[in-house]
Amino acid sequence: MTMANDATPVASRASVSESNRSRILQHLYHNGISSRAQIAKALDLTPAAITKITARLIEAGVIEETGDIEGSKNRRSIGLKLDTTRFHIIGIKFARSLVQIGVFDLCGNALGLENLPTVYDDTIDDTVAIIHRRVSELLADDPSIVAVGMAVPGPYLRNEGRTAVVSGMQGWRKINFIDEFSSAFRVPVFIEQDARSGALAHYLFDPAVHTEENLAYYLIGEGVGLGVIENGRLINGFLGAATEIGHISIDVNGRPCDCGNVGCLERYCSTPAIHDMLIDDGDVVRGAADMTHADAARALFVKAREGDERARDTVRRIGRYVGYGCLTIFNGFNPRNIIIGDIVAEAGPLLLDEVRRTVDERSIPEINDTTSITLSTLSADAAVSGAAAVAVTQFLERPSMFFDVS
């Protein structure tokens, strides 16, 4: 089976019948058990079309009939159901130094999760070999697994299958994800930039926001990224390199970045940038120089929570830069929700307060009044569940890739 690396929620060239199949699946996914009449009404399809399409979906084992449900005018009618626990998805998240693999149901509930050994530039090949082995084992153990989703650092060139020439990702850059994984398994593999995967995770799995058609997931970790869902669709750009907020400059006279630009946001609030701050000012977190970026940042957040004033000042300083990024998101993408996630979100309310203060000072009032900024409330597995969300999106959008339904 070939890999589809286009994770746009609606494939523009899908046939009309595939599109209707997908709309029915999505309706059942988002609304739960529904009668044929309810689906026909919601989707503006004829009863005949619904009957035909659902018959094929039932025959192929994608959906099933349930007992009678309450219909309109108190008539009883048969319900249709997409059992979201019946199909499983492997999600794999690639970060600079950490690869995580999880197995999820279609609603993003983790059935299993593991961290691979820390990745160094010279152990990339070993890590790739482990991924091949573990995925093959998982697939052999669990016949319910129907797809693999991967979340990779951006800018990810979707047609080429690799990350663009950018800071920090030297190691992973040599891996062509499409060549490496597309035909490796019995199930299809889908790849998306990590922050976009996070946006899909919130869109699909987060009860607080999943009905929102305009949301942004603002990933602040080893890198800084952004995924934006506009009117229910991801913004990708021509190569897949849009919404790369980590490389949008906040200061054209500022710090140089390996990407070639100057003053990239990533140079001010990613964990490597935070680590630099802590090494420069050795008294805030003792021994920071010997820690990983993530551990140093986490040590800072713990001290700040304990009330250490210098640690709290440092977190506020970081929050100010995260806030500058929010202002760029306001004026660039004007989403309804901005959800901040990944390691730096662990700084918690102290960070969020400073973000909001910065935004209150500098934003256009009408936008500020209508945009919520929150910290991700998906569990710690959110980042990995995003990788699964990439594949769930495809499952819902392109059923014919997974089942013989035509």
Place this chain on the structure above:
Amino acid sequence: MTMANDATPVASRASVSESNRSRILQHLYHNGISSRAQIAKALDLTPAAITKITARLIEAGVIEETGDIEGSKNRRSIGLKLDTTRFHIIGIKFARSLVQIGVFDLCGNALGLENLPTVYDDTIDDTVAIIHRRVSELLADDPSIVAVGMAVPGPYLRNEGRTAVVSGMQGWRKINFIDEFSSAFRVPVFIEQDARSGALAHYLFDPAVHTEENLAYYLIGEGVGLGVIENGRLINGFLGAATEIGHISIDVNGRPCDCGNVGCLERYCSTPAIHDMLIDDGDVVRGAADMTHADAARALFVKAREGDERARDTVRRIGRYVGYGCLTIFNGFNPRNIIIGDIVAEAGPLLLDEVRRTVDERSIPEINDTTSITLSTLSADAAVSGAAAVAVTQFLERPSMFFDVS
């Protein structure tokens, strides 16, 4: 007739039949005369559906049959045609101090164009009265006019009908465009932010780019704006305030802007910013202080073209800031084409060279290699034709608003 202020190319809740009608119209608009069989094949619709829908469109006078055309396998078949010269559109562009009104055919060819008297904050009401009168006169004179499109400065709050609290637009801000114009005429009125209108104009009317599904129109005039078409659709944001590049900061420690933000791009390369530069350095353009912003900028461009070295340096300085904006567009939206338009584009190749130099220095190579940056080649009426493009888009997307075709 009520106003639709949603200019998104495809209305998400349009009924299936309206959507198919629209797809047929768009096919004829973009591909010219086509047979029913060609349309059925291109759009994956059944011949029966095509026959039914086109019969209604012919009956309603939207499209017509032509003589035989060459079909496949050398069979002759009847052609269908959307006569783009038969329907006319009024386009109105609002800038800070200038309102222009034009009449266009569906391909953006100007049939007439006029500038209203210069607008000052205390003559806004007079201008509004003139617009009402002139549009009514034009509608009375030309029964082919089917819609009015308006292009207004952003950030434009599409559901409210007014421009957000931002610099310079103090005068126009008090006008609610929806209340003022939506029910004023015998034809529907559609409103869009000006740079988005420019993007639609290039998408529909510019032979150099109209097949591109990912393009950005970068408006640099009295304000700085951006319209982005991603996969054939405008990026709007929740309130319609997305892609407001003029208010994305390029320097968080830079010049304050009336919008509340600091270092807004608009503060460095709009005509008011250029005017400030020329007043500060009084020797480049003598008497600049007594000119309008636009006239001062144009006087600079003329001197630069004549070879004046100080004028050329000033244009290069402006080009550098325009280039910083392009870098933000690269990393924020990753379009295939960036088309620079409005007054500052008149600076020509000298400006464009500096923009490209800046981008070459600071961009991610893979993005730079695949993105074209050009100056708008639409005629001087481009800005106004953009207003018309807003209405043409609706004509193609929502035929049932214009004709009884159901």
